[in-house]
Amino acid sequence: MEQDRIALVTGANKGIGLEIARQLAQAGLRVILGARDAGRAQAALDDLAADGLEAETLHLDLDEHDSIIAAAAKIDTRHGRLDILVNNAGIFDFADGAPGTAVIDSVRKVMETNFVMTLAVTQAMVPLLKKAPAGRIVNLSSSLGSLAVNGDPTSPYYAARYIGYNASKAALNMLTVQLAEELRDSGIKVNSVSPGFVKTDLTSMGSMTPQEGAVLPVRYALGGDETGTFVEPDGLTPW
Numbered sequence: 137m138e139q140d141r142i143a144l145v146t147g148a149n150k151g152i153g154l155e156i157a158r159q160l161a162q163a164g165l166r167v168i169l170g171a172r173d174a175g176r177a178q179a180a181l182d183d184l185a186a187d188g189l190e191a192e193t194l195h196l197d198l199d200e201h202d203s204i205i206a207a208a209a210k211i212d213t214r215h216g217r218l219d220i221l222v223n224n225a226g227i228f229d230f231a232d233g234a235p236g237t238a239v240i241d242s243v244r245k246v247m248e249t250n251f252v253m254t255l256a257v258t259q260a261m262v263p264l265l266k267k268a269p270a271g272r273i274v275n276l277s278s279s280l281g282s283l284a285v286n287g288d289p290t291s292p293y294y295a296a297r298y299i300g301y302n303a304s305k306a307a308l309n310m311l312t313v314q315l316a317e318e319l320r321d322s323g324i325k326v327n328s329v330s331p332g333f334v335k336t337d338l339t340s341m342g343s344m345t346p347q348e349g350a351v352l353p354v355r356y357a358l359g360g361d362e363t364g365t366f367v368e369p370d371g372l373t374p375w
């Protein structure tokens with residue numbers, strides 16, 4: 137049973153993030169639920185408590201850089217380090233779409249949350265991860281972020297043309313590759329994990345439950361020596 141490791145999951149109040157938090161807590165880690173809304177954070181805490189699990193909440197709004205900086209300071213004060221960062225918070229916007237028609241404000245918003253501010257969270261947390269003996273960063277990517285998949289007519293995802301969402305996950309993958317190299321000597325492992333097609337509020341459909349979608353991100357959060365990889369439940373995803 138784990139005793140000490142401290143994990144932050146962003147967007148942990150529902151969907152895959154809540155289930156990642158639950159499975160990490162079940163593994164015995166100290167879990168910090170990052171959430172932008174206090175009421176939704178408390179509901180998630182209550183949900184975990186109903187399973188006999190303890191966690192703590194942390195105000196973390198990717199729309200507010202100040203809240204990200206403050207969150208890192210609070211983790212430093214409470215724990216002095218962070219072992220695991222799961223960059224799970226993300227959005228999809230129905231005004232997104234094919235390059236010829238996607239609404240530009242929608243594309244900008246999706247890029248901002250899924251890439252730019254996820255980078256901001258990562259920047260804020262890396263100093264805390266460096267204080268842990270074997271830091272791990274898991275970026276919740278998507279097969280839709282694969283450049284190869286987007287250009288492959290035989291792929292089941294070929295028709296899913298969302299220039300903002302798909303580009304945001306391709307950009308997140310670039311963060312994975314660059315950060316894995318930047319941190320190679322630190323021992324911190326950084327990976328992009330596609331959870332599968334999961335039925336949540338983000339998709340409204342999907343063949344997997346959030347519990348099932350949490351399994352692979354949790355596996356990469358808890359261990360493994362790989363770094364700079366892009367994986368999905370079936371194995372390695374082509375970039």
Ligand code: NAP
Pocket residue numbers: 146147148149150151152153171172173176196197198199223224225226227249276277278279330331332333334335336337338339342
């Ligand atoms: P979800 O149920 O909609 O949950 C998204 C979470 O992100 C919520 O907790 C949400 O908080 C939070 N969030 C969104 N914007 C935020 C912001 N600005 N600041 C803080 N938190 C924010 O979606 P999901 O399906 O579980 O998705 C989780 C991750 O998996 C996403 O990164 C998504 O792109 C990725 N993913 C999902 C699938 C899938 O099939 N579902 C497939 C591939 C990748 P609120 O409740 O406050 O909105």
